[in-house]
Amino acid sequence: MGLISMQTNSETIVPSLQLPLEDNNGNELDPKVKKYLRGDGANLEKLKDKKLKGQLAVREQLYGKSAKAAAQVEKWLMPSEEGYLEADDLEKTWNIRQDKILSEVDILSSRKPFDLVLPDLGPYTIDFASSGRYMIVAGRKGHLALIDMMTMDLIKEFQVKETVRDVVFLHNELFYAAAQKKYPYIYNRDGTELHCLKEHGAVLKLQFLRNHFLLASINKFGQLHYQDVTMGGMVANYRTGLGRCDVMQVNPFNAVVGLGHSCGKVTMWRPTSAAPLIKMLCHHGPVSAMAFHPGGHLMATAGMERKIKLWDIRKFEVLHTYSGHAKTLQFSQKGLLAMGSGSRVQIWKDTAGNQDYSRYMSHSMVKGYQIGEVNFQPYEDVLGLGHSQGISAILVPGSGEPNFDSWVANPFETPKQRREKEIHSLLDKLPPETIMLDPTQIGTLKPPRAKEQLTKQEREAAMEAAIESAKQGSNKKKTKGRSKPTRMQKKKQDEIVKAKRPFLDQQLREEQQLLNKKPKLNEEVQLPLSLQRFARKKAT
Amino acid sequence: MVEKKRKARGEISRSEKKGKKSFQSKSNKKKNSKDEKKGPRLPSALQREVDSLNPRYSDNSDEDEEEVHDTDVYEYNEAQAEEDSRKNRRYDPVDNLEYKLPDEFEDENLSSDDDDDNVDHAGESKSGMDMSDDSEDDVEEDNAGRHARMLQKITGMPAEIFDGMKKKSGVVSETYPESEYNPSQDILDGDGRITIQDLLVPLQQKRGYSELNKRIRKLESKSVPVQTPISKVVQENVERKVAYEVTKKDITKWEAPVKRYREATTVIFEKDTNVGFSTVGAIASGFKPRTTFEKKMDSLINDSKVVEAYKEDGTRLLELNKISIEDVMDHKNSLAKMRSLLFRHEMKAKRIKKIKSKTYHRLQKKDKLKAAHADIDPEAAKEEATKQEFKRAEERLTLKHKNTSKWAKRAIGRNLLGQDEGTRVAISEQLNRHANLTRKMYTMKDSSSSDETSDEDDDDEISPDTIPDGVSKLLTKAKEKTQKILEEEDEMGTSGVLSLPFMVRGLKKRKEEANAEAKLAIEDYESSLKQLEDTNGAGTSEIRTSSGRRVFGAARKQPEESVNRTKSDNIDRDSDSDYEYKANDNFDVDRAGNGALQKEVPLDVNTLRGESDTGNKSVYMSFDDTVRDPGPKTTHEVAIFASNSWKKVGNKNVSNGKDKKSVVVVEPTWPHQDLKEVDKDDTESEEEMVDGFLSSGTKTDYELPSQEDLIRRAFAGDDVEEEFEKDKLEVLNEENPEPEKPLILPGWGQWTHIQKKKGTPSWLLEEHESAKRKREESLKKRKDAHLKHVIISEKINKKKINKEGNTGPNTVLLNVEKLHAKSLPYPYTSQEAFNMSMRVPIGPEFHPAASLRALNCPEVVKTPGHIIKPIAIEEVNPHEKDEQRMKGQNQKTKSHKTNNVKAAKKMKIKHKSN
Known part of the structure; x- marks a missing residue:
């Protein structure tokens, strides 16, 4: 009997389940599918080659199917959505205090916020591992502590007895680099000093490029260093030439390093070019903080002249300008913007979806606490604060990515998985050349560039060099009659002529081109106005 | 020479014929082309055959032949000689058709010979072939031609009319007998022909003649001239x-x-492996009853009534389940029989099982004995004792085992002990037994129980039936002890330092708290005692301790638990304290390193634990004191991960006295001297710090900016922009250098007045202009042309870069260009198409597994060993798309599957109904 009833139940349920599914196909999945399609396909109508057209059409079809499948799978793989604070009509979300939030959230989340008062060892900076599981805390006066955020375990704590200006995790929680008084050092999980990176000098800010395994640092003299942490080689070392700089952020989208300078400029660097890719004048006062949106299209900068600006870094244009101070800025995984100034933290949110950020939450510490750094914990709705009196964490609903991908970052990683992942990420390590403003360009056709014409002198020099090398070429010792001095001489002459030829040929070609071009110009120019109508007739 | 001659002759004849032909063609124009009949163009071999068969034919006259052609309808007739048509240029072109023989040329050869020759020239014109060299013929022909022309001129009628006339009046000069091969003129003209009617005449008497006749008539009446077959080519x-x-x-x-x-993107050559049924249900669905039994079963199972009843209601099933009384009786009987059989079998087995060997019984006896010893049942023990006593007495009386037996005596007498080991062992065993049996009662106890121990130990060994008693005892004990301690504390000394008023106060306070705690503990004990009495069950594991100290430990635990219960969101207490200790240990190590500069903090895990008995609060208070006191050296109290300093922001209401009381672990001190490196801004606000917990008010705090700051701010925007512009210009100049100004070396070209007037030469100026224009254009093309505040570097760093950022020998090649395709790969013609085709990465990370295979499938998939057959034609509608077909197949399989499932379900139901 039970079976029958079940059967009837399922029969009734199935259609009701299916109906919304169909609706979803029409509406809900569309943006997701679009995301997985990664842009539109080529316009096949223009193609003349039928075979290619067919092939591309098939490919596009497959891509479409795959995107659809991915979007459908996403529904099951990423079940949870981020939730935001929602206020009633009269209430404002930024008036909701932490204790109010705490009384509402579940037990697990309510355990996450904390205040750790460490008044003596100076302002603290913090950094989270990519999975969000671990936090490294560095007090200015040499206090380093590694904390497991899930169990709130203190894994290791030690005193380096030196100024520590910044600390950053390397590829996993086993290694972290601390910028100390003279040099940055790399420590392991147990607090053992592994390396002293003397070449970097007195580093003010550190950043780690995860996909490239590069440790980027900016030192007191405004020198930017890139060091490969796998092989240890120094990849690049550039002078910014803009003085002391302690604002540094990596664009997570393309791994371009952004620096904020005291002259109000923001420069963007990659390890393969000595000149900055972008140099933009963002503020009139010194740049106090900057942050990149994880999507790679937004940049927030704060200047000392009481301005916070949002930039579209695809077009390098200001989107919005707000007035206010910010000592530190940070975008969360879901695009919330946290800014800390004084003892107050504000979190802004793009409510309308048009990059116009507005107040979302605010939190005040005890008066007198100076917030030095705000940092969102990945995959958690937690904002870590490093301030002059220790560290704190507050809850910011909707800040973290709710679904983690265990192949990317797994907060519940076992040691075995970690080892496995380390190997994988090493194998997938990207070479430093891949850092460019638009990484989607990789693999496409080389962008057309204006031919770099050598100047006449350079060309002549090249020719000279070629001739010289031809002259130097040693002759083979040949049989008796064949290496007579006359013959040798002749041969040498031949060689020289051969070396010269390409240059002369090129010159000739250019001249020819010029000649070909000139008459046209002359014709157009020379025809008097009265005769031009006749000329047109002639042309047709 | 001969050949030449022949050729020449041939040519002559041709030329002659030509004249005639031209004439003929003229006349032909007026005639129907159909009427024109000429001889067939036979292959040379055939021609020869024919010639040999018909000698007359070979050297016949011109007219004769023409006549033959006239009449012969079936002979093929070419409009134009093949060589004249010049198809394919197969024949040598003849330049001089007008070639004439020299006048003095004499023809020696005879016609017959010549004819043969002509046949050899197979490719030549018909006229050439049947040409005769006879001059008379020629003349006659000529005459005829002339005559015709004359007639034409006179009458003005076409020459053909006369032509026919002339032909009819042809004379047959030969005198051969008429035969099949030599048809008479009449026959040739068609007058004396044999008609079908003639042939039919002999058949008149035969049967079926009339029918045949009729048919033939019909044919005749309808007859249409059969067209000449077209040429073979x-x-x-x-x-x-x-x-x-x-x-x-x-x-x-x-x-x-x-x-x-x-x-197709992929062609798959695989064996069509149809696995067939994959599930049990599917297999079952295909089941068809074959044997009579199966059929019977099937009819029962699929009985519509049963199925219906099953579906609708269970009660109807009962109705259908009618059984006759006889059946029931039979069933009962058979069951009874089976049961009795089973019973008998069982009995038999029991009996057989009972039968055991001698050794078995002996061993069993031993076991029993042992068991009896172990048994502590007093009654059984008593019985056992009496038994034992009896045995002992018997032994003493009989001395059965004292080597008194015949066998033993004999063995000893014969002195076998030394020789045979077996007997020796046996005898000694016997003696042993004797000794055992004669031993006194109390000695038997020795082996089993150890020496007497204290009562308490005895109590410790709690036998299962006494557990509740033990627990209750413990609890009562604990209770008593706590009470005692309470009393003791009351009696605490009132002398010395403790007599000081503040100390007294403090002690009092502490005592009160301790008392409260103790009372709580007592209450707890009582409640648990009650519980124990109620349940009388196990659950003693909670209290493992019996000492007084531990009682307090337990007492401490209880309130903690309660606290935890009240604020469930708190961090686990135990783990926290662990960390405290750990941290403490760590710092101890650090301290050791630091040496004398540091001050020892008397903090020990054990002491902490131990002293917590008397009251946590007091201990920690004293710690605080010790830390705060220590004189000149600045010490820092850093509470890291102390559970209480992890104050939850929103958890203010929970902060009661209990909470405060608990651990504030003290960190070791660090000498300040070590940390001279202190930035100004670090310490700025330290004095203002509010020690304690963070408030979470939403008050804003705005600091007044310092004078310096204000000034900087005020003058901030002054020249930044200008500077930037200059900067940009510099970069632009660097990347697109400005052309050099047309410079003339002073003195050069300025010798005379005129030259000076001319100024710089025009070509120089022109060059400069063009360079300028070029630069402007390139500047306009730059991405940052319209962005005033941005410089986008367009420098291509092709050079090798070494560690110092300069070019040099020790370089690492950082080539950006290798990440791009150098040129469009073959089939692509547009860059856009190529770039778009590259936009989607192909890899397992980027696609769901289901669609990945299709994306990176090779062009040909072939299982090894599979023979690729040639393509077979399938009747496929070419307009139908592959996809649709695939869909159709899918649907088919789907429907099949669902059927299967349904069938399986049905089967299940059926089984249930059974």
Whole structure:
């Protein structure tokens, strides 16, 4: 009997389940599918080659199917959505205090916020591992502590007895680099000093490029260093030439390093070019903080002249300008913007979806606490604060990515998985050349560039060099009659002529081109106005 | 020479014929082309055959032949000589057709010979072939021609009319007998022909004649002149054309499959492995009853009534389940029989099982004995004791085992002990037994129980039936002890330092708290005692301790738990304290390193634990004191991960006295001297710090900016922009250098007045202008042309870069260009198409597994060992798309599957009903 009833139940349920599914196909999945399609396909109508057209059409079809499948799978793989604070009509979300939030959230989340008062060892900076599981805390006066955020375990704590200006995790929680008084050092999980990176000098800010395994640092003299942490080689070392700089952020989208300078400029660097890719004048006062949106299209900068600006870094244009101070800025995984100034933290949110950020939450510490750094914990709705009196964490609903991908970052990683992942990420390590403003360009056709014409002198020099090398070429010792001095001489002459030829040929070609071009110009120019109508007739 | 001659002759004849032909063609124009009949163009071999058969034919006269041609309808007649048509240029072109023989040329050869020759010239014109050299013929021909022309001129009628006249009046000069081979003139003209009627005449008497006649008449009446067959070449041509059309049409059937193969992204050559049924249900669904039994079962199972009843209601099933009384009786009987059989069998087995060997019984006896010893049942023990006593007495009386037996005596007497080991062992065993049996009662106890221990130990060993008692005892004990301690504390000394008023106060306070705690503990004990009495069950594991100290430990635990219960969101207490200790240890190590500079903090895990008995609060208070006191050296109290300093922001309401009381672990001190490196801003606000917990008010705090700051701010925007512009210009100049100004070396070209007037030469100026324009254009093309505040570097760093950022020998090649395709790969013609085709990465990370295979499938998939057969034609509608077909198949399989499932379900139901 039970079976029958079940059967009837399922029969009734199935259609009701299916109906919304169909609706979803029409509406809900569309943006997701679009995301997985990664842009539109080529316009096949223009193609003349039928075979290619067919092939591309098939490919596009497959891509479409795959995107659809991915979007459908996403529904099951990423079940949870981020939730935001929602206020009633009269209430404002930024008036909701932490204790109010705490009384509402579940037990697990309510355990996450904390205040750790460490008044003596100076302002603290913090950094989270990519999975969000671990936090490294560095007090200015040499206090380093590694904390497991899930169990709130203190894994290791030690005193380096030196100024520590910044600390950053390397590829996993086993290694972290601390910028100390003279040099940055790399420590392991147990607090053992592994390396002293003397070449970097007195580093003010550190950043780690995860996909490239590069440790980027900016030192007191405004020198930017890139060091490969796998092989240890120094990849690049550039002078910014803009003085002391302690604002540094990596664009997570393309791994371009952004620096904020005291002259109000923001420069963007990659390890393969000595000149900055972008140099933009963002503020009139010194740049106090900057942050990149994880999507790679937004940049927030704060200047000392009481301005916070949002930039579209695809077009390098200001989107919005707000007035206010910010000592530190940070975008969360879901695009919330946290800014800390004084003892107050504000979190802004793009409510309308048009990059116009507005107040979302605010939190005040005890008066007198100076917030030095705000940092969102990945995959958690937690904002870590490093301030002059220790560290704190507050809850910011909707800040973290709710679904983690265990192949990317797994907060519940076992040691075995970690080892496995380390190997994988090493194998997938990207070479430093891949850092460019638009990484989607990789693999496409080389962008057309204006031919770099050598100047006449350079060309002549090249020719000279070629001739010289031809002259130097040693002759083979040949049989008796064949290496007579006359013959040798002749041969040498031949060689020289051969070396010269390409240059002369090129010159000739250019001249020819010029000649070909000139008459046209002359014709157009020379025809008097009265005769031009006749000329047109002639042309047709 | 001979050949030449022949050729020449041939040519003559041709030329002669030509004249005639031209004449003929003239006349032909007026005639129907159909009427023109000429001899066939036979292959030379055939011609020769014919010639040999018909000698007359070979050297016949011109007219004769013409007549033959006239009448012979079936002979093929070419409009134009093949060589004249010049098809394919197969024949040598003859330049001089007008070539004439020299006048003095004499023809020696006879006609017959010549004819043969002419046949050899197979390719030549018909006229050439049947040409006779007779001059008379020629003359006659000429005459005829002239005559015709004359007539034409006179009458003004076409020459053909007269032509026919002339032909009819032809004279047959030969005198051969008329025969099949030499038809008479009449026959040739058609007058004396044999008609079908003639042939039919002999058949008149035969049966079926009339019918035949009728048919023939019909044929005749309807008869249409049969057209002349077209030439073989043309016919072949036509045939080929038709064949081509047909095959063309036929071959289109291959188009679809070939196209499909060509367009397919992957061609799969695999064996069509049809696994067939995959599930039990599917197999079951295909079951068909075969044997009579199965059929019977099936009819029962599929009885519509049963199924219906099953579906609708259970009660009806009962109705259908009618059984006759006899059946029931039979069933009962059979069951009874089975049962009795079973019973008998069981009995038998029991009996057999009971039968055991001697050794078994002996061993069993031993075991029993042992068991009896172990048994502590007093009654049984008593019985056992009496038994034992009896045995002992018996032994003493009989001395059965004291080597008194015959066998033993004999063995000893014969002195076998030394020789035979077996007997020796046996005898000693016997003696042993004797000793055992004669031993006194109390000695038997020795082996089993150890020496007497204290009562308490005895109590410790709690036998299962006494557990509740033990627990209750413990609890009562604990209770008593706590009470005692309470009393003791009351009696605490009141002398010395403790007598000081503040100390007294403090002590009092502490005592009160401790008392409260103790009372709580007592209450707890009581409650648990009650519980124990109620349940009388196990659960003693919670209290493992019996000492007084531990009682307090337990007492401490209780309130903690309660606290935890009240604020469930708190961090686990135990783990926290662990960390405290750990941290403490760590710092101890650090301290050791630091040496004398540091001050020892008397903090020990054990002491902490131990002293917590008397009251946590007091201990920690004292710690605080010790830390705060220590004199000149600045010490820092850093509470890291102390559970209480992890104050939850929103958890203010929970912060009661209990909470405060608990651990504030003290960190070791660090000498300040070590940390001279202190930035100004670090310490700025330290004095203002509010020690304690963070408030979470939403008050804003705005600091007044310092004077310096204000000034900087005020002058901030002054020259930044200008600077930037300059900067940008610099970069632009660097990347697109400005052309050099046309410079003339002073003195050069300025010798005279005129030259000076001319100024710089125009070509120089022009060059400069063009360079300028070029630069401007390139500047306009720059991405940052419209962005005033941005410089986008367009420098290409092709050079090798070494560690110092300069070019040099020790370089690492950082080539950006290798990440791009150098040129468009073959089939692509547009860059856009290529770039777009590259936009989606192909890899397992980027696609769901289901669709990945299709994306990176190779062009040909072939299982090893599979033979690739040639393409077979399938009747496929070419307009139907592959996808649709696939869909159709899918649907089919789906429907099949669902059927299967349904069937399986049905089967299940059926089984249930059974």
